[in-house]
Amino acid sequence: MDLSALVKAYDVRGTVPDQLDESIARAIGAAFVDVTGADRIVTAHDMRETGPGLARAFAEGALHRGASVVEAGLSSTDMLYFASGHLGLAGAMFTASHNPAQYNGIKMCRANAVAIGQDSGLTDIRDRASEYLDRGLPATDAPGSVEQADLLTAYAEYLRGLVDLSGIRRLKVVVDAGNGMGGYTVPAVLGDAVLAPLPLDIVPLYFELDGSFPNHEANPLEPANLVDLQKAVVAERADLGVAFDGDADRCFVVDADGRPVPPSAITALVATRELAKHPGSAVIHNLITSHAVPEIVREHGGVPIRTRVGHSFIKAEMARVDAVFGGEHSAHYYFKDFWFADTGMLAAMHVLAALGEQERTLADLTAEFTRYVASGEINSTVDDQAARMAAIREAFAGRAESVGELDGLTVQMPDGAWFNVRASNTEPLLRLNVEGPTEESMAAVRDEALGLIRDGSGA
Structure with missing residues (x-):
């Protein structure tokens, strides 16, 4: 069975039951144990109606391959990462995050919340699960056991x-x-x-x-x-x-x-707090965050490191350089003290602490971290993503100061404006992010790039 449409760059995500059902979850659970070598795992699910059934099917597959399962039940994704780190277990979280109700998915990690992505085991899990769906699970003489845990x-x-x-x-x-x-x-x-x-x-x-x-x-x-x-x-x-x-x-x-x-301002704010505790540390930011982020990190004695978008990539880079913190334009925030994993709650707590430790308003507090004008992420559904990207590359060739291809296209203009356009890893979209030193410079680049994306005109 071909699972390539279901297994994305760093998670599993699709509509239920036509793309993802319990038989597929069961096969992925078995493959997860095979690939990770885990003899004990933890599972959790969010509030979607399909979550408990999919999580239990995944557990059945894991049990069939000899692993024992700790069922954490109803959880946020960062609670699953906490469970993985706290218990030292590989884990699987059943969620489709912000996707509509008909979707569900699986985010998987090794022990201590080490992310599993396309290049770190997810492709192997996909291929092994496909084999199990085609041939059936092998017989087992030693199934694992199940226990429940309340970790709230x-x-x-x-x-x-x-x-x-x-x-x-x-x-x-x-x-x-x-x-x-x-x-x-x-x-x-x-x-x-x-x-x-x-x-x-x-x-x-x-x-x-x-x-x-x-x-x-x-x-x-x-x-x-x-x-x-x-x-x-x-x-x-x-x-x-x-x-x-x-x-x-x-x-x-x-x-x-x-x-x-802006999430970039939150990234800069939290980075300064973490650098105050851990001077000279590395701070990760993806290539779509504001240029203010690396500037502020350097000003506070830190080492900014730019990376591509996506939690599995960022977590791996954070572990590699022992970064104290990482932030994305999409409001994912990663912490060394949280097993290099992302947690919205911990980021919110940092904002509350920063605000509550002084008397200024939040607007005054964060003004120093907002230096440029940003478009925010603009999503467009297009028929031919590659053709649109090629048109953008051609249109800006010779005018741009630089064109990078770390993750999609990142185009830096001579006046300080820049933009990134990249294909979504989870949806059939092109995502555009633009930033400039002024509203006018940002809007000019935004409108031209958006015209090329949506109708090829550049207007």
Whole structure:
């Protein structure tokens, strides 16, 4: 069976049941044990209705290959990474993150949250699973065993041990969980559901777990999905707002006036905090983050390292250079103290600590980290991605200061404006990100590139 449409660059993701069903999950579970060599694994799932069945089928495949399974049950993705690091086990998280309700998927890691991507085992898992689907699983005489584990309190305690919020000034925070896993983890970590209360007044939006996403998609990267949070922050006269995506491994922040704080500014802010604790350390940023990020990292004595987009690539590079922190334009934030894995909750805690340790507003606090004008990510569905990319390369040849191909095309213009266009690893899209020293320079490059992407005109 061909699984190439289902197995992406760094995870498994597709619609259920036509692309991903329990028989496929079972085969992937067996292949996962074969490729990792794990004799004990941990699984978890988000709030999607199909999650428990897929996770159990995956466990059955793993059991069939002799591995024992710890079922962590309902979890955010960063809770699964915590479980992998805390227990020292390879793990599998069943989630489709911000994708619509009909999707589900699997994010896999080796022990201590070491990511598994296309070049680090995922292709082997895909090929072995395909064989099992064609030929069936081999007989086994020694199946593994299953146990359940509730790790929510341990997860909350661990995060609170990394960022102490007990002494900050009292803050009012609106949190939009988007009916995703933030509704499960925020009360435990930032509220008083399992630990002592913090000086935070949490105003909850859409904390009810519902994988059909009845209020809005759990993808705060899209401006339309931030509107409710922005209105609530202003209406509540809150100090800030935080939105999580469906599996709560990403967080987005808006200030007291409801204005989004760019993820690159959050990356720079958190980087300065981590560099204050670990002077001279490396900080990872992907090639789409603002040019302000490497500038600020250098100014604070750190070593900025640029990498391609994608969690498996970034985690591998962080481990290789022993980076203290990493950030992406998409609001994924990675921490050495969290097994080099991404966690939206820990990033949110850093923002709360930075704000609560002084008296300025969030807008004033983050102004120093926002130096350029950015378009935000603009997605376009196109019929022929390669042809559009070739047209862009040709149109800017001879005019650009440089053209890089680390991840898609990154074009640097002489006036300081630059853009990156790349194919999505999970959807049939071209993603455009543009930045410039002024609104005019950014808009000119944005409009030309977008015209080439959408209709080939460059207009």
